[in-house]
Amino acid sequence: MSVPTAELQALVARPLALADTGLSRHFLTELMLKHLYDAGLLTARQLMQRLALAGPVLEELIEFLRKEVMIDVHGQGFDKRELSYGLTQRGRDTAIDAYARSGYLGPAPVPIQRYREVVAAQTVHHTQVTAGTLNRVFSGVVLKDALKQQLGPAMNSGRAIFIYGPAGTGKTYITQKLTGLFTDTCLIPYAISVNEQVIALFDPLLHQPVDSAEPSPNLMLNQGHDPRFVRCKRPEVVTGGELGMDMLEVHFNPVTKEYQAPLQLKANNGIFIIDDMGRQRATPMEIFNRWIVPMEEKQDYLTLGAGRHFQTPFDQILVFSSNINPLDLADEAFLRRIGYKIYFGFLQADEYGRIWQQVCAEKGIRFDPALLEFALTQLHAGHQVGLRPCHPRDLLGMAQDRVRYMDGDAAVLDIESLTWAWDSYFVSLNAEVEMSSTTLNRRNDHV
Template sequence: MNHALDAARAAAPAVTSSDANPDSRLRLLAPRPLNIEDTGLSRHFLTELLIKHLYDAGLLSAKQLMQRLSLAGPVLEGLIEFLRKEVLIDVHGQGFDNRELSYGLTQRGREVAIDAYARSGYLGPAPVPIQQYRKVAAAQTVHATHVNADALNELFRFTVLRDSIRQQLGPAMNSGRAIFIYGPAGTGKTYITQKLTGLFTDSCLIPYAISVNEQVVSLFDPLLHEPVSDSEGGPSLMLDQGYDPRFINCARPQVITGGELGMEMLEVHFNPVTKEYQAPLQLKANNGIFIIDDMGRQRATPMEVFNRWIVPMEEKRDYLTLGAGRHFQTPFDQILVFSSNINPLELADEAFLRRIGYKIYFGYLEQDEYRRIWQQVCTEKGIDFDPELVDFALVKLHEQHQVGLRPCHPRDLLGMAQDRRRYLGENAASIDEVSLRWAWDSYFVSLDAEVEMSATQLTRRNDHV
């Protein structure tokens, strides 16, 4: 029994994404700080961050500082008042828009800014303390969103996916356990797994950065996190409006990595040039889905990758390290999906595979499934559907060459046949057997060529002996 998962589900807020007023849910989830104490950060930390922004920009108005720091007016006013008393900033009259006062650094303020930059190069919105981030992540856990058969069938309404796989995917998404999807290459594993985030119609709050003992780790990634429009996301002078602007409201994240994955990508990265910390992939995937595609082809060995997940999968928390060996704990709240065209038994031992709740096999197609995909591709590419051409592909090509039926074949073969028709100045909406056979010969490695190349390589080796 997974007590960590049960606790995360129990911590989910009573107000859900289906409520009439989603903005109220966000305000309850992450209330807007009303003063410096509410931010969970020290005044010293916030003033240094503000000074670095002024050092970077030169002169900034209060509105511009609010936008850069993601802090509401009352919090910013307290910081500015303190800095003026310490003679670190001064007022420069009218701002660039000729309406607002602007603030700049004094000589003493510039010296403090240079010293602050030497310790940390982070320049962005005020971070969220790790303790607050843990609470928010637990409250919006992805495991509290339950998938039902209607939602899954609607998502794959126009996708040829056999019922046995559908009946496994749905419960697997609800289980809170890792999922292993495997099968031959080209059987639709990547395509199907990448569509799974479509099952989640709600959003979650992602912090721009988190603070661990006032060491800042950047978390929001515009390449991975997709902001959703809302009416209350920005800083405001009004105390009763909006949620904490240090968060951004995003669709539930989907993080995908493949053969490029190295173990260093799963740890906090420190850039010695900019003196900034960057969150690892699994931290960016929190409250969403993390897909490790092409499992077994990473730069790291399969067992290195698998062993990295044993503790997070069991405890629903991860342990990361900053400089000088400082450890900290983060939530591990995501649906972890492994996808591979290698037999799982060749990648991991039985003890690890037992920890993965669902192993879902994607096999070759039946002929009727192949026909349906063929017809769909014809519709998408504007090709006249010819049942006899499908029979030709099935009997004269696949069966004769003993090539299994894969979902990728109709799209690839018809696309290449169209390429030839266009090149010859022929009607690309009509594909004949000649063009299809040409596409087949161009798509698959020729057995004759393979034999010839092997013989050539053998001759070269003999010549060198």
């Protein structure tokens, strides 16, 4: 069960005093000065929106900075009713010094301890997956009942999942649909603070905000959850062959002087899918060894500059997907730590036929039982090629491409066009032999 909205809002109530933010006055005044340095002049409303702080907290900061002669007051607008604030020379010098230490310019961060509490309160493992939920998400998807009986309990287990099988058997498609099992939301901070070193966490490419019913901020608003958090759909982070070990550590940009959270931190309270396992820039054992501690302890250990270590929660469903035998990727000691190993194999003829009919409907192709029978008996059986979920879409699409090129009716396919698609789709054995012979001759040319 997901945590009720009211409870989460109580956990991250809007700070109404500086002490409630969990951040020091020195840190917040420097962040405010950087915003003023960046914008020139800002009203109190604009500062509150930029810093994600309520009016009472902002008033404390403004009062302090005015006493320290770091900001001054300007009139704005025709009637001069709304005041704006700008930097004095002392304020500019302080802002430049602050920029030299940290280039972060965004909403006030959330202290790491508060972040840990919020992640624990909205853990993804409290979301119960039932057979009804899974059937709803995979409605219209051709998926063996045996696989459903494994996927459902695996999602409830709280343990890592290893999905494997031949290429083209639907592993990536199915794993990415798993996030549909989560219909609730979670709160994700714009940034977290570790000893007032800021790590940017919210990523608009990975986190999908949901519409909020809260009114827009105003100077004295004291209701609703802490605006330093964004209410989002549960994260879905997918990475493949591009994954490197550096992407699993805190990244520091020496030019902008900003820290960026690693992928697993951005995936907290959601699902993290590592696709095409075994084809990453890092070796499989490097990646697997990286996950041993987080999987067992449900927490991760990261490093900031100068070797400073800190602990973060590891609250996510970790899914590995590969078309390589797991025994060729990891040893038994690691595989024991993974709760579920789920095999995606070839289809039966009736399952293949259902996908074939679905693709015909999607592409506006008139379904011809005889053409399907030809594909099953003459093409697949004749060439001893297993039935994979990707084949109907690829073969029918290519056959339709040829019919369009021949200026025919794209809704009607025949044996000739399907055979042409088959020959174009699969690597020819004769071509393999010729290419191998050519390669050998070229090598001999250099002898």
